[in-house]
Amino acid sequence: MKLTIKIVWAILLCSITRQSFAQTDIDAIMMEKNAFCVGPGYSYSSWKNYWEGTKKRENLNLGTVSTQMFAVMGNYGVSNKLNVLFNVPYVVTKASAGTLRGQSGMQDLSLMLKYRAINQKINNSRIALFGLLGGSLPMSNYNADLLPLSIGLQSKTAMARLMLDYYYDSKWFATASATYIYRSNVTLDRDSYYTDEFILSNEVKMPNATSYNIRAGYRTQWLIAEAVLNNWTTKGGFDITQNNMPFVSNRMNATSLGANFKFVFRKKPQLSLTGGASQVVAGRNMGQSFNVNGAVFYVFDLNKKEKATK
Template sequence: MKKTFILMMLSLYASYNYAQGLILDGFMQKKGDIISALSFSTENYDTYYVGEVKTQNPNLGTITTNSTSLYVVGGITDYLNVVVNLPYISSKPSAGFWSPQSDFQDLSIFLKGRLFNHNFESVGQFSLSAGLGYSTPISQYIADAPISIGHQAKRTEFRLLVQHQLPMGLFIMAQGGYLHNYNVTIDRGYEVLVPDAFDFTARIGGNIKSFYADAWLSNQIAKKGTNIGPGVPFPGNAISFLRTGFNLYSTLPFVKNLGVSAGMGFTLSGENIGKATRISGGLVYKLSVLK
């Protein structure tokens, strides 16, 4: 059940922001196992960071972003999994003349492999995993606008993850990643450098029978880029943030292999990003086991 919820939580987390990479977990699906999760989320903000300075813009008002994300993971072997994520995102302002945007965003595909796994009787199980991923836009959304759902940039990611499962059912996870963004040609007719970034995530969680809860903290640090401002190409902005949140999950007793979850996320600080509050929910279901 813990593995199932982690998948649900990750699907909620995956489309938190177009500037953020795909977060992995330390659990592995067995060979032939396929699990999918469908998540829904909404976030809004009326305050955003220009550089690291908070500001508001009456010509935008409150920006609301809704997303629906399909997250699927399958076991190629017991130690190698493939992860696919596809979000549909809509974003709109409450004021001003900027047009809203709605479309499929970026398709992400990851290979995740377990490098080390050992159960120490007195302190629990330790595992080390690595992930290599690629994402690419699959629609023609506009990147260089205040109301945008993505960068239109292709990306490769590399991640290392350490997880410790304690004997009493708790687990602690920490991971670090590097996000390499490729240049993008925007509608204004010239090529823009999209800054690379490092990110770090820590999580602690556990379950009691069919109920699960966890808390997380995520930090992204962008390499050198521009700040939000008149005439500045939006994909070239350096986007950094510190976020925290929690997730809750419970199985449904009347439907086998089905569970529901809810969560919240908060932007504590940032750079060239909205100070958003996010509410998420979703369903996860084990579709099949291929042997």
């Protein structure tokens, strides 16, 4: 029943939500040295049905639960092999029925290092291997104990990812990645809670998670069109009990299918548009959400500024 917001979008958000944005931590695109790509992004997701454990159902007291995310994302090329990425999201949640009020606020700041270790050409193909390290931390004191309308989980995260990209004939590609996510404990505004046992504490141990992503399609300098399969699996946790609210340490699994695009303007190659959509097709303690998103990016060449100054 957990909202597909940033930390479950890919890290999910990772997250499932960030997968259409250009030059992200989940694709095989790199910025050149001293190039800075930045821009605003927007995503909207909603669900009516959800999985209570493995049982699919709906809750008329909630109606349709929706999430909007407004974000500023950026990517700086430290070198042609090393990029630094960031994501600053503002999240708004809402339920169309019932008495639960939606939440809004700054969510979690994400920072990522992306390193291309191998970039080998073989005949008409090219194979690249990437390693990524990063994490996230809450930017505000939002309440994580109000699921499914919380804007986040208040857990600090650290992640490591390996990503392999195969590029053929300068047009077709396939990219696969595997990620492990460590999540810190969460402190609640109460001194006891119940999981599958009664616990007299305000600290909740969060299960870690893994994420797998496969994307393939058409990629050139001017246009990218791709299909995406994403899986998020929590390594532990427990199921939502019948007719109960979800909890921060629930087992939350989700598999989604989606499609993305990126369009670069030929007359203004620094400017690009991205967009995409995805659907959760299988899950556990998750909403069966549909997501659409888009972003506008501009690339600043800091090399040119330095030359102009000199």
